[in-house]
Amino acid sequence: MDWKRLGQSGNVEDRRGIPGGGLAIGGGAGLIILIVSLLFGGNPGQILNQLNGNSQQTAQPKNDEIFQFTKAVLGSTDEYWGAVFQKSGRTYREPTLALFTAGTQTACGNATSATGPFYCPNDQKIYVDPSFFDTLASRFDAKGDFAAAYVIAHEVGHHVQNELNILDQVQASGDRQGANSAAVRLELQADCFAGVWANSLANTSNPIVTAQDINEGRVAAQSVGDDALQERSRGYSDPETFTHGTSAQRDQWFSTGVRTGDPNKCNTFR
Numbered sequence: 127m128d129w130k131r132l133g134q135s136g137n138v139e140d141r142r143g144i145p146g147g148g149l150a151i152g153g154g155a156g157l158i159i160l161i162v163s164l165l166f167g168g169n170p171g172q173i174l175n176q177l178n179g180n181s182q183q184t185a186q187p188k189n190d191e192i193f194q195f196t197k198a199v200l201g202s203t204d205e206y207w208g209a210v211f212q213k214s215g216r217t218y219r220e221p222t223l224a225l226f227t228a229g230t231q232t233a234c235g236n237a238t239s240a241t242g243p244f245y246c247p248n249d250q251k252i253y254v255d256p257s258f259f260d261t262l263a264s265r266f267d268a269k270g271d272f273a274a275a276y277v278i279a280h281e282v283g284h285h286v287q288n289e290l291n292i293l294d295q296v297q298a299s300g301d302r303q304g305a306n307s308a309a310v311r312l313e314l315q316a317d318c319f320a321g322v323w324a325n326s327l328a329n330t331s332n333p334i335v336t337a338q339d340i341n342e343g344r345v346a347a348q349s350v351g352d353d354a355l356q357e358r359s360r361g362y363s364d365p366e367t368f369t370h371g372t373s374a375q376r377d378q379w380f381s382t383g384v385r386t387g388d389p390n391k392c393n394t395f396r
């Protein structure tokens with residue numbers, strides 16, 4: 127992925143190295159709302175974890191490659207979704223992305239790295255501990271810069287859903303788990319939205335996203351399927367507890383987005 131050619135978003139907050147990331151002691155109580163993460167359903171128990179101390183977090187935030195990369199990917203999604211919204215007479219409110227280490231405070235409660243990347247609709251922010259990208263490469267075998275870009279684009283997909291009031295509807299439905307649940311459909315749509323954004327960078331005369339990048343995205347989407355995650359963690363999978371869709375479904379919907387480049391083809395609720 128030739129991301130250095132992309133313009134950079136000014137909406138990336140660098141909270142890395144801040145002890146606790148501004149975490150309020152004993153904060154987050156009572157904030158139980160839908161949180162849309164890459165891996166897990168909106169389980170407040172996972173989100174509102176206690177931190178196990180922050181003593182190892184002493185590095186100062188710096189303008190390093192991961193910061194530049196994140197700004198480039200977010201900037202590109204801003205440009206893409208801004209244009210899509212404009213075409214239908216809407217205005218796209220750009221999200222903020224906060225990079226953090228260990229834990230941080232959000233309008234959806236206190237987050238830790240264990241949660242994985244997620245989007246909080248209350249503050250319209252995407253939260254990412256970049257160590258997740260290392261986990262993706264080492265533990266999930268999803269390597270490459272585009273695997274990381276897919277993660278960010280998926281979370282941006284949730285912001286798009288928030289802008290379109292789709293998040294609200296799914297939350298109101300209360301249909302939060304199971305293979306055919308609204309929650310799974312919501313996640314698959316976010317994968318499809320990541321795919322249509324990827325298409326916009328691949329289908330040009332001088333592509334920023336190559337066929338190899340798309341493949342990295344597909345591998346990443348497969349690696350975070352409910353069946354794969356559940357089999358990895360406990361040896362079997364239970365469709366009644368699915369929140370994000372199977373590896374095959376996640377790949378299929380990401381690929382649908384890539385192939386069509388059309389957000390209207392991302393109706394996973396039909």
Ligand SMILES: [Zn+2]
Nearest residue numbers: 162163164313
């Ligand atoms: Zn998600």
